[in-house]
Amino acid sequence: MRVQNVNGKHGPTCSCGSWLEHWMATARRRVAFCPVRGCFEPVAAGARVQKEGAPDGRWYVVPLCKQHDARAGAALELIDSALLVPADDGESCGR
C-alpha cells in the first residue's frame, strides 16, 4: 500500500497526547518496527498519512521510525500488514 506522509500539514487533531498514543488507543496493540517496506528500524512516532490515489482524502495514523516520520511529503510503500487507523476517529480518543 502506498501512502503519503502528510506530517506538518494542517489536519485533524486529537486529545490523545501524541499520534502514537492515538494509534495504540485505536488499534489496541503495539508495534515494534517501522512498516515501511525494507525498513527494520524501531517505531519512534505516529505519523499522519493519506492513502495514495484514495478519493476519500482521509487522514490516517501509522507508527513509523524516526527517519520515515521526519520525511514529510514523501511517498512511502508500506508492508501489507501495516495497520492504519483514522486520525479523525474521535470515539477512541482520550481513553
Ligand SMILES: [Zn+2]
Ligand atoms: Zn522506517
Ligand SMILES: [Zn+2]
Ligand atoms: Zn486520539
